[in-house]
Amino acid sequence: MSILHNLAMGFSVAVTPQNFLYCLIGAFLGTLVGVFPGLGPVTTIAMLLPFTFKLPAVASLIMLSGIYYGAHHSGSTTAVMLNMPGEPTSVVICIDGHPMARQGRAGPALSIAALSSFFAGCVAVLIIACFSPVLASTGLLFGPADYASLIVMALVTASALSAESLTTTTAMAALGVLLGTVGTDVNSGTIRFAFGQPALADGVNFVAAAVGLFAFADVITHVGTLHQRVPLSAKITGLLPTRADLKASWKAILRGTAIGSGFGILPGTGPLISSFASYVMERQLATDRTRFGNGAIEGVAGPEAANNAAALTHFIPMLTLGIPAGAANALLMGALIIQGIAPGPLLISQHANLFWGVVASMWIGNLMLLVLNLPLVGIWVRLLAIPYRVLYPAVLVFCCIGVYSVSNATFDVYLAAGFALIGFVFKQLDCSPAPLILGLVLGPMLEENMRRALLLSRGDFSIFLTRPISLSMLIVTVALAVIFSRSAFRDRQARLANPQ
Amino acid sequence: MLKRRTLVGMPLALAASRAAWAAAADTYPNRSVRLIVPYPPGGGGDAVARIIAPKLQDALGQTFIIDNRPGAGASIGTDMAAKAPPDGYTILETPGAALTVNPQLMTTPYDPIKDLLPIAMVTRARMIYVCAPSVPVKTMQELIAYAKANPGKLNFGSAGNGTITQLSWEMVKIATGIDIVHVPYKGSGPAINDLLAGQIQLFSESVLLPYIRAGQMRALAVSGDGRWPALPDVPTVKEIGLTGVNPSAWYGVFVPAGTPAAIAAKLSAVVLKIAADPEMKGKFDAIGMEPMPLGPEAFAKVIRDDIATNGEVIRKAHITLD
Numbered sequence: 135m136s137i138l139h140n141l142a143m144g145f146s147v148a149v150t151p152q153n154f155l156y157c158l159i160g161a162f163l164g165t166l167v168g169v170f171p172g173l174g175p176v177t178t179i180a181m182l183l184p185f186t187f188k189l190p191a192v193a194s195l196i197m198l199s200g201i202y203y204g205a206h207h208s209g210s211t212t213a214v215m216l217n218m219p220g221e222p223t224s225v226v227i228c229i230d231g232h233p234m235a236r237q238g239r240a241g242p243a244l245s246i247a248a249l250s251s252f253f254a255g256c257v258a259v260l261i262i263a264c265f266s267p268v269l270a271s272t273g274l275l276f277g278p279a280d281y282a283s284l285i286v287m288a289l290v291t292a293s294a295l296s297a298e299s300l301t302t303t304t305a306m307a308a309l310g311v312l313l314g315t316v317g318t319d320v321n322s323g324t325i326r327f328a329f330g331q332p333a334l335a336d337g338v339n340f341v342a343a344a345v346g347l348f349a350f351a352d353v354i355t356h357v358g359t360l361h362q363r364v365p366l367s368a369k370i371t372g373l374l375p376t377r378a379d380l381k382a383s384w385k386a387i388l389r390g391t392a393i394g395s396g397f398g399i400l401p402g403t404g405p406l407i408s409s410f411a412s413y414v415m416e417r418q419l420a421t422d423r424t425r426f427g428n429g430a431i432e433g434v435a436g437p438e439a440a441n442n443a444a445a446l447t448h449f450i451p452m453l454t455l456g457i458p459a460g461a462a463n464a465l466l467m468g469a470l471i472i473q474g475i476a477p478g479p480l481l482i483s484q485h486a487n488l489f490w491g492v493v494a495s496m497w498i499g500n501l502m503l504l505v506l507n508l509p510l511v512g513i514w515v516r517l518l519a520i521p522y523r524v525l526y527p528a529v530l531v532f533c534c535i536g537v538y539s540v541s542n543a544t545f546d547v548y549l550a551a552g553f554a555l556i557g558f559v560f561k562q563l564d565c566s567p568a569p570l571i572l573g574l575v576l577g578p579m580l581e582e583n584m585r586r587a588l589l590l591s592r593g594d595f596s597i598f599l600t601r602p603i604s605l606s607m608l609i610v611t612v613a614l615a616v617i618f619s620r621s622a623f624r625d626r627q628a629r630l631a632n633p634q
Numbered sequence: 635m636l637k638r639r640t641l642v643g644m645p646l647a648l649a650a651s652r653a654a655w656a657a658a659a660d661t662y663p664n665r666s667v668r669l670i671v672p673y674p675p676g677g678g679g680d681a682v683a684r685i686i687a688p689k690l691q692d693a694l695g696q697t698f699i700i701d702n703r704p705g706a707g708a709s710i711g712t713d714m715a716a717k718a719p720p721d722g723y724t725i726l727e728t729p730g731a732a733l734t735v736n737p738q739l740m741t742t743p744y745d746p747i748k749d750l751l752p753i754a755m756v757t758r759a760r761m762i763y764v765c766a767p768s769v770p771v772k773t774m775q776e777l778i779a780y781a782k783a784n785p786g787k788l789n790f791g792s793a794g795n796g797t798i799t800q801l802s803w804e805m806v807k808i809a810t811g812i813d814i815v816h817v818p819y820k821g822s823g824p825a826i827n828d829l830l831a832g833q834i835q836l837f838s839e840s841v842l843l844p845y846i847r848a849g850q851m852r853a854l855a856v857s858g859d860g861r862w863p864a865l866p867d868v869p870t871v872k873e874i875g876l877t878g879v880n881p882s883a884w885y886g887v888f889v890p891a892g893t894p895a896a897i898a899a900k901l902s903a904v905v906l907k908i909a910a911d912p913e914m915k916g917k918f919d920a921i922g923m924e925p926m927p928l929g930p931e932a933f934a935k936v937i938r939d940d941i942a943t944n945g946e947v948i949r950k951a952h953i954t955l956d
Contacts, residue, residue, distance in 0.1 A: 180674065180676070183676065184675075184700065187684060274830055275831070277828070277833050278833065318707075320795070320819070320820055323794070323953075325706075325740070332710050333706075335705060335706035335707075335709075335710075336706065401823075455826075455830065456826070457826055457827045458823050464821075468677060468680065468681070471681065471920075472676075472685075474917075476841070476843060478844025479844060479848040541705060542701070542702065542703060586819075589815065590834075592786070
């Protein structure tokens with residue numbers, strides 16, 4: 135009852151003309167920056183932060199959150215259309231979304247992405263509204279040892295990402311982990327493998343890596359075919375998903391939403407892990423795994439739902455404990471602090487208007503995003519008709535702006551160029567860079583948490599086995615490893631049995 | 635590349651315009667000024683810049699553009715300011731770490747004393763020493779006794795190696811000889827998380843008021859002179875009698891060394907006036923800071939003292955980065 139009452143109050147805050155307008159602006163800007171590879175919500179929020187100081191706190195938070203979840207909503211667009219993830223969280227969408235586009239099914243792919251984002255968004259907002267205080271303490275149950283085991287589980291899961299051999303995907307993830315060791319070591323403060331470059335002191339910029347490995351490498355691959363258009367093996371067949379598509383997707387959407395809502399609550403890991411996890415889950419559960427990597431619609435629907443659910447439940451630690459779950463949340467907290475509102479355990483009770491107003495605006499924002507994105511599908515689909523010689527220079531320029539803007543560093547643009555060369559080689563060798571991205575993000579977190587756990591246990595490794603959460607994660611990890619290697623073995627047998 | 639060309643051209647330009655420079659202060663600033671903040675938007679260092687920039691703009695009639703240059707523990711942005719042309723059109727606003735801690739821990743490409751000219755201190759933040767409610771102590775004295783009875787049992791978190799959050803507890807360790815274990819985090823957020831979860835027991839930061847008011851952390855002491863109005867019941871480290879415990883968290887404005895004295899003096903007067911403005915006090919309060927207008931000489935002394943104090947702690951606590 136009190137939740138209904140609170141939500142009613144929230145909606146009364148969110149639908150005032152001013153707040154409604156800022157919600158629309160936020161959702162629109164988020165959609166825009168989400169589409170461009172490299173340019174992300176963190177940069178956009180940082181750029182707009184100064185303008186929000188003159189706004190009331192509620193309006194400012196409504197707009198900035200809109201940018202954040204709007205970008206997650208639309209990050210899959212370029213992943214589907216151009217095989218370039220607009221946001222790092224959309225990396226897995228490339229695997230099946232882009233093949234769909236090549237088969238002339240870009241419309242259904244984008245529509246299902248918008249629909250699953252909308253559904254997951256609505257569920258996640260409901261979760262925030264009903265269970266925030268309870269879930270906040272769940273996040274606190276995870277200690278460093280548990281995080282370390284969770285990350286090991288995520289990295290093992292990544293090995294089942296694609297039809298390629300387990301060895302290849304595991305090696306790519308390991309390479310990502312190795313690249314992640316560059317930069318300042320949290321425990322000793324030593325700067326490692328930075329070759330005296332201050333720009334590398336904070337590690338390899340992961341936006342630069344993603345843009346280089348995906349967007350730039352794709353441009354290089356197609357450079358010899360500049361006069362051509364994207365080879366479409368089929369005519370564009372309708373913009374909306376068919377009944378069969380919906381039937382194939384709805385379970386994936388439900389599972390993705392559940393995975394995303396769960397992982398999102400944990401600070402740090404969140405949206406990226408959950409989209410990978412959802413993809414692997416769909417691939418393992420499928421009756422015919424060979425469809426994956428060749429345009430399976432579940433491979434778009436599940437991860438897209440997971441990514442959006444996680445992006446929203448990522449707000450829970452910030453709103454209930456004052457702990458930012460990621461870089462974008464840290465900026466939103468900064469916006470509140472400058473407004474004179476200290477985020478923390480008392481935020482919901484002391485600033486009920488703000489909390490419920492923002493929660494209600496997320497619902498409105500999600501609806502706006504659906505209304506904004508579905509008609510856009512028709513426009514995005516025509517992107518494929520643009521010849522490479524026009525499209526690619528524009529893509530390169532936007533990517534460079536995006537990479538530069540992350541920390542205003544030209545070095546990062548060179549870094550992306552370097553990754554482009556590596557990415558090109560990977561493409562020739564048929565190695566998907568997706569596990570590498572996951573390794574690059576999770577590697578430093580694994581090291582940090584593992585060493586912190588050992589610091590807290592005074593060097594006793596049994597801490598990973600005596601904590602119930604950590605132990606269960608490790609058991610699941612071993613089970614997954616066995617399942618994956620068995621199914622990989624079966625896939626191989628099947629391939630050998632009927633060679634094509 | 636660009637740097638070298640500017641430097642080569644500089645003496646010529648200097649010779650030609652030496653006479654003009656004397657009068658420069660009258661016309662300064664006649665174009666927009668870049669205000670470098672060596673931290674990302676949203677943190678304390680950024681907040682101070684965002685608060686004073688519009689006031690600088692009002693007072694001097696030119697736009698002050700905030701340029702966030704984060705990275706390498708504020709060393710990247712600080713170096714950028716130190717190497718900027720000394721004409722008053724690039725200024726730096728930063729907390730102390732990049733000047734009083736980093737150069738003692740790593741090779742920084744700048745010299746904190748020689749390459750930067752202090753303009754004015756703007757604010758000071760209070761470091762609040764807290765413990766988790768699970769620790770059976772109410773005061774700092776009780777904590778010290780508890781830690782002595784249970785050596786190696788308590789953990790203190792920090793926002794990272796060599797940050798003031800680490801140095802503040804290292805100072806207590808040195809002053810009292812207690813055995814507590816340092817657990818570094820990447821920033822204060824995750825450390826607060828683990829304190830609430832009970833993984834670590836001790837922490838020190840300036841932004842902990844909401845947790846203290848909610849009863850999720852217990853305040854043991856605050857830094858600074860005199861009680862803090864926000865926590866009137868909490869004694870200062872000085873009152874407790876911990877000698878050598880003096881974590882200093884200030885925010886101030888600098889220009890590159892070699893900036894004409896007249897321009898530096900003009901800037902200094904304006905910044906001091908802004909920091910002393912009663913209207914600003916409320917804004918600084920909101921971000922957990924106290925206005926602390928200190929002119930160039932007094933500020934320079936604080937910096938030299940901090941370099942000495944922090945250096946001693948770094949040596950005694952054997953904090954090394956290599």
